[in-house]
Amino acid sequence: MLSVLLKYIEEKHTCPHCSGDLSICHSPSVHVGDGLGWGSEYLFICLNDECPLFANGWEYIANQYGHVGSYRHMEIPDSKETYSMMVVGREAFTGSIVDIEDIKRQSARYQRQQEALAAFDHCVERKQLEPVLTVLLDDSASTENKSRAVKLLVLLNDIACVEPLRSHVFKVPHLEHEVNLAINKVLANHFLKECPHCAELIKARAVVCKHCQRELAS
Numbered sequence: 001m002l003s004v005l006l007k008y009i010e011e012k013h014t015c016p017h018c019s020g021d022l023s024i025c026h027s028p029s030v031h032v033g034d035g036l037g038w039g040s041e042y043l044f045i046c047l048n049d050e051c052p053l054f055a056n057g058w059e060y061i062a063n064q065y066g067h068v069g070s071y072r073h074m075e076i077p078d079s080k081e082t083y084s085m086m087v088v089g090r091e092a093f094t095g096s097i098v099d100i101e102d103i104k105r106q107s108a109r110y111q112r113q114q115e116a117l118a119a120f121d122h123c124v125e126r127k128q129l130e131p132v133l134t135v136l137l138d139d140s141a142s143t144e145n146k147s148r149a150v151k152l153l154v155l156l157n158d159i160a161c162v163e164p165l166r167s168h169v170f171k172v173p174h175l176e177h178e179v180n181l182a183i184n185k186v187l188a189n190h191f192l193k194e195c196p197h198c199a200e201l202i203k204a205r206a207v208v209c210k211h212c213q214r215e216l217a218s
C-alpha cells in the first residue's frame with residue numbers, strides 16, 4: 001500500500017478546470033456491490049474552492065436540479081477516467097486527504113528498517129550495534145525480526161545497548177522479557193550490574209553505589 005501511495009505522490013495530476021494540483025484522498029467507503037465503488041482505494045480530487053467547476057457548480061445544480069450541491073473534478077488513479085463528482089458541501093473529501101508527510105515518514109522508517117535488517121548478517125563481525133537497536137526500537141518491526149535482534153544483542157556484547165533499551169517501552173511483554181535477559185547477560189559479561197536505586201551501571205561486586213552512595217543488598 002505504501003509503495004502505491006508513494007507512486008501517486010510522485011505523480012503530477014492537475015485539474016483541467018483550474019490547473020491546480022489534485023489532492024490524494026481516501027475513496028469514500030461505499031459498497032462495491034451497490035455499483036458505487038470507485039475500484040480504487042484512493043482518488044485524485046481537486047479541492048480548490050476557487051476552481052470554476054466547483055465555484056459555478058452551485059448555481060448550475062440549483063437551476064438544473066433544484067437542490068444544494070456542486071462538483072469536484074476527480075480522477076481515478078492508474079486510469080484515464082475523470083469525473084465531475086457531485087458533492088453536497090465544501091467539506092466533502094477534505095477529511096479524507098491522505099497525509100503525505102506521514103506517508104513519507106512511514107516510508108523513511110520502513111527504509112531504515114530494511115537497511116538495518118540487511119546489516120544483521122555482518123553486524124556482529126563489524127561490531128555494529130546500531131542496526132540491532134534500530135529494529136528493536138522500531139515498533140513496526142516484526143516480532144520475528146526483533147527476536148533475531150535480541151540474539152545479536154548478546155553476541156555483540158556492547159554495554160552501549162543498555163541505556164536506549166531501558167528507555168524504550170516495549171509493547172510486547174515477552175519481548176521486553178527477552179531484552180531484559182539479554183541486557184543482564186551483557187552486563188554480567190562486563191562484570192557490571194545496574195544500581196537498583198539510581199539505575200547507573202556499577203561493578204557487579206560493589207556493595208555501595210558510587211553514584212548515589214546507597215548500600216546494595218548482596
Ligand SMILES: [Zn+2]
Pocket residue numbers: 015016017018019020046047048051052053073
Ligand atoms: Zn480544479
Ligand SMILES: [Zn+2]
Pocket residue numbers: 195196197198199200209210211212213214
Ligand atoms: Zn546508585
